[in-house]
Amino acid sequence: MEWIYLVLIGLVVLFGIGVLVVSRRRAQRSIEAPSRPAPSPPTRPPKGRPSRGTLVEERPTDLVEPDVVEAPPEPATLRQRLTKARSAFTGAFAGIRGRRAIDDETWDDLEEALLRADVGVTVSDELLGGLRARVKAKEITEPDALLDALAAEMKARLVGADRELQFEPGDATSPNVWMFVGVNGVGKTTTIGKVAKQQRDGGREVLLAAGDTFRAAAAEQLETWAERAGAPMVRGNEGGDPSAVVYDAVESASSRSIPLVLADTAGRLHTKTNLMDELSKVRRVAEKGAGRVTEVLLVIDATTGQNGLAQARQFEQATQVS
Numbered sequence: 001m002e003w004i005y006l007v008l009i010g011l012v013v014l015f016g017i018g019v020l021v022v023s024r025r026r027a028q029r030s031i032e033a034p035s036r037p038a039p040s041p042p043t044r045p046p047k048g049r050p051s052r053g054t055l056v057e058e059r060p061t062d063l064v065e066p067d068v069v070e071a072p073p074e075p076a077t078l079r080q081r082l083t084k085a086r087s088a089f090t091g092a093f094a095g096i097r098g099r100r101a102i103d104d105e106t107w108d109d110l111e112e113a114l115l116r117a118d119v120g121v122t123v124s125d126e127l128l129g130g131l132r133a134r135v136k137a138k139e140i141t142e143p144d145a146l147l148d149a150l151a152a153e154m155k156a157r158l159v160g161a162d163r164e165l166q167f168e169p170g171d172a173t174s175p176n177v178w179m180f181v182g183v184n185g186v187g188k189t190t191t192i193g194k195v196a197k198q199q200r201d202g203g204r205e206v207l208l209a210a211g212d213t214f215r216a217a218a219a220e221q222l223e224t225w226a227e228r229a230g231a232p233m234v235r236g237n238e239g240g241d242p243s244a245v246v247y248d249a250v251e252s253a254s255s256r257s258i259p260l261v262l263a264d265t266a267g268r269l270h271t272k273t274n275l276m277d278e279l280s281k282v283r284r285v286a287e288k289g290a291g292r293v294t295e296v297l298l299v300i301d302a303t304t305g306q307n308g309l310a311q312a313r314q315f316e317q318a319t320q321v322s
Contacts (some may be wrong), residue, residue, distance in 0.1 A: 019317060036282060051100040096143045102135055106143060110150070118305035127153055165195075166294045167204075172257035175207075175250060177291045181279060181315050182299035184267030191299050192262050193225025199260060200229050206260045209249030210235035211242040214266040221263055232256075241264065242278070250291035261291060270314035280318045296321045 004047060092113035096106055107128065114124040131149055134140045140149055167176050178195070180188045192208060199206050208226045210233060212218035220236040226233040234249035236242075246263045255287045268275035286293050296319045300308045315321050 027121055029221070058065060071318055092149055096147060099143045102141070102143055102146055106146070107132070113292040120306055120312045167260065168292060168294050172259050172292050173254045174292055175259050175261050175296045177250060177263055177286045178295040178297060179263045179265060179283060179286065179293060179319065180297050181265050181319055181321070182267060183269055183311060186267065186299045188267065188299045189225065189264055191223050192222065192264055193229065196225060196229035198230050200231060203238060205258045206231045206248060207253040207256070207258045207263055208233040209246050209261055209263040211264045212266040213238055213240045213242050213245060218264070218266070234310050237276050243282045246282055246286050249288055250289050256288040270311045276314060276318040283319050
């Protein structure tokens with residue numbers, strides 16, 4: 001039993017020696033390691049205006065560029081819209097004027113220029129046929145004279161038409177009615193305003209009828225022209241019967257002894273049979289009361305070309321365009 005006590009005593013002694021050695025080593029490390037200062041708490045800048053010498057970082061703000069609104073393009077003038085047809089003529093004519101004689105190439109260039117300008121096959125053949133006969137008869141011998149003769153022939157075809165507006169004088173209680181017809185957007189309402197101003201400047205009283213009950217603000221537009229011309233106007237409800245509006249306008253003019261009624265109508269495609277029938281009804285109703293339809297004016301875009309001839313045929317059939 002004694003040896004057991006000796007072993008226990010030895011273990012206790014060894015444990016104490018180990019504890020003493022470890023504590024000394026820790027004390028030595030703490031002496032050798034430099035002491036670090038404790039971190040100071042962050043300081044907040046004072047509220048309000050920063051002190052002098054303080055650097056203030058500003059965050060960049062997002063710059064919003066204003067929207068750039070492009071102006072709508074200006075509508076092309078009549079001269080600009082006729083540039084294609086005019087250039088076709090001038091280009092061909094310039095080449096022909098530089099030649100010494102009239103040959104087959106000259107006739108081919110003239111025919112091509114006329115067709116490119118949408119003159120039409122029939123009219124082109126008639127124009128060139130007459131010129132060929134004059135060249136064959138030695139009446140025309142030079143290219144310059146040929147071009148001058150072509151220009152004179154084309155002008156003669158346009159001048160030959162009767163351009164006078166038909167007005168039948170008589171009883172003031174039976175007013176003349178001038179109807180303005182055509183497809184959409186050709187300028188019927190604007191044309192009425194110009195004709196009204198012309199008639200008023202000539203000393204004739206006129207009354208405007210807002211027969212276009214389909215297009216939005218058509219009556220307001222015509223009312224503006226009526227005010228500028230110093231003429232009264234009769235209008236109806238939007239979407240109403242245009243025949244009734246024209247009839248009321250004729251009766252109003254008759255009661256006021258106004259000798260002329262200018263009747264606006266809604267634009268319509270000449271290929272729409274039902275709309276053309278409605279236009280025929282407007283004319284019939286205009287003459288049912290005291291009115292007399294003495295003019296039906298077809299308004300056509302000057303750049304329409306051969307399609308204008310088809311329009312004229314259909315509107316003439318429906319309203320007897322004069």
